[in-house]
Amino acid sequence: MDKLLERFFRYVRIETQSDGDVASCPSTAGQFNLAQQLKSEMEELGLSDISLDEHCYLMARLPSNVSVDIPAIGFIAHMDTAPDASGLNVKPQIVENYQGGDIALGIGDEVLSPIQYPDLNKLHGHNIITTDGTTLLGADNKAGVAEIMTAIAYLVAHPEIKHGDICIGFTPDEEIGRGANLFDVEKFNAQWAYTIDGGPVGELEFENFNATSADVVCYGTNVHPGTAKGKMVNSMNIAAQFQLMMPSNETPEATEGYEGFYHLKSMKPSVAKTELGYIIRDFSREGQEQRKAFMQQKVDELNLQLEKGRVELVLTDSYFNMREMVEPYPHIIELAKAAMIECDVQPEIKPIRGGTDGARLSFKGLPCPNIFTGGYNFHGIHEFITVEGMEKAVNVIIKLVEKTTEKYS
Structure with missing residues (x-):
């Protein structure tokens, strides 16, 4: 976990805001900067089948370390941030051991208030990462990217944890509705996947608008x-x-x-x-x-x-609503629920009042529910995330790998 925050801060400082007025994919060049960074990190980890195509879709695989046939599962996050607020020169700050009250964002008058955002009342004692009040944070979805990379690095460092093939996919332009447009499901080669793109701890979603x-x-x-x-x-x-x-x-x-x-x-x-x-x-x-x-x-x-x-x-x-494409495979949801419970996380199954890459990918033949990142208030300057929530997301990813291996061994 010591690398989790280091990764997250490194990623959010790379400007990757997507632009719906640009027809090309990716819609902004900055997304390639993050993709290249991630590609280098994948190479350092010794992952296989690393590819970054001309449209900024980045894929890799952690090969199976068991002799039995374990289904290949995937973890997906998007690299772009929302056009709703600036993602340039992001300056995250950590409020350690939050004890309530307003949080000053940067040196201006902007504050994060529990009156406006009552979720803060449930986070006393947590370490909270906020913006400086001038940009969004980028936890949507660079927290998901950092959590996946941290989990994969942990599995590489701990080969005693048995697993089948684990497929990793990072997409561009999700925030402008195009993240799954050019995603090559056949190349990705997972039987099912999870987007790590949800909000507060415990969220598990398989239906959307x-x-x-x-x-x-x-x-x-x-x-x-x-x-x-x-x-x-x-x-x-x-x-x-x-x-x-x-x-x-x-x-x-x-x-x-x-x-x-x-x-x-x-x-x-x-x-x-x-x-x-x-x-x-x-x-x-x-x-x-x-x-x-x-x-x-x-x-x-x-x-x-x-x-x-x-x-x-x-x-x-x-x-469209991915529920009709995920429900025929209830084990996908049951594995995620079991992984959360073993990580001391209470699953909260709820509809996504929005969409994810997973919705589109489910209709392309890759059932793909959504799992929490630990973040709040996405798409604006009041965005924040907890260190504890991010760590739990990493733990759930690792435990999901373990539970899948147990089920099919």
Whole structure:
């Protein structure tokens, strides 16, 4: 474990923020910097089949050290960080033996408060790693990367722990929904895998939202405002009308658990054309189809009301609920639960109110539930993670390897 924090701090200081406006893969060059670092570390560990392709997918294998046929299992994390907050010049800080109250982030006025984030009340006595209040931390998902690398290094150093082939995969551009696009499942060659990309200790997830992007484009007419009477059609007014037609009680801030939502996440306004970027989420396929039909209905209704101008809707499915692809293999979940319990971690099976590479990979033939990293408040400057949570994640990975070997020996 002495190398765990060293790895994590080294990784978060490499800027790897992905960019959804760039079509290439990876979307940013910085992701290659981390991938090259990890490739070198894999080589130092003596791993086999190390490959880094032109799209920044990094894979390697720790070969089996037993003569019996143990299923090859995989561990996957993504190297990019979210576009929601800067990932440049990350300066992590450790608050040792946290005893409650606000945590000052850096030297500014920004604080991490248990009033706003009550999870802190459960972490008294823990060592908490935070940002300095100017960037995100990057625990999503560099904590997962560090935890996998630390677990693999431990297994290399302790050959008395018997295991089959262990496959490692690090992906680019997960935060912009593309992490599994070019992932070569056949090359990876695992029978099943786990993404190490969850939140607080104990999280074990094998169901996620069905996801659709909904682009609403409102068209108007722009003329000089001095001569606009009877001619101008302000598309921003049309966009405002449309947003008011959406249910205010079905948004991210008003829902939890298995409740779906509509989320207006972006807007590009002008008089002549305004683009509204929505995401639609629901745990059931039927519910998702109903939500898509509802948006189309509202577009049609608004077009009928408008004397001038028009509205268009483009729906694009992003990923689906992996539950239907994982449930046929209950042993995958049972092994993870057993590993957690033996590591003194209480499994908390809950739905992912989002998505992971594992959701897409499950539909590509690689069943892939998600396991905790120990982190909180991803995608913003209030992101934090506990040292103890990261250590437990490492222990669970190692124990999963042991439990799989026990089951199939």
